Amino acid sequence: MTSTRSYTPTWTSTYTHTKTFTPTQTLTSTFSPTITHTPTITLTPTITYTPTITFTPTQTPVYADIFYVDHNYFNPAQGPVSIKINSTMFPGNYSLIIYNSAGEKVRTLVSPRYQNGPVFEWYTWDGKNDFNEMCASGVYMIYANESFEYKFRRVLLVK
Secondary structure (H helix, E strand, O other), rough: OOOOOOOOOOOOOOOOOOOOOOOOOOOOOOOOOOEEEEEEEOOOOOOOEEEEOOOOOOOOOOOOOOEEOOOOOHHHHHEEEEEEEOOOOOOHHHHHHHEEEEOOOEEEEEEEEEEOOOEEEEEEEEOOOOOOEOOOOEEEEEEEEOOEEEEEEEEEEOO
16 A cells, blocks of 8 residues: 655744844034144245144233222211212122111112122212201211122211
């Protein structure tokens, strides 16, 4: 007896994992100041390199802190007392107020205001209060309230 076998081909699906590497570069630019050599060509066959250095001037703020009263005592009949203020301390509130020896406010020369830049101003006090009445003889304190500090000067008003 003869037997015949028949074979039927069977296909099997097999997953094959393949890794693919893709190189990428990230470029980062960096600024580094250097001395630049500028070529100078002359009529002779010599090339000369001349170093070129460029200076950039930068302003440096100058600290100014002046609170000056021109008289320790004054007579209003002879003229007012002058007050000079120069301050670079900012930002912040700024005011200039005169008080008597009892601590009462007599005159406001500068109402409280916001200072967003340097102050360089001259003020005068003629010996009068906020109601334009002549003040009595005595000691008066001139207070300057600046951004970061209080300053005061004493003035003797003599009639």
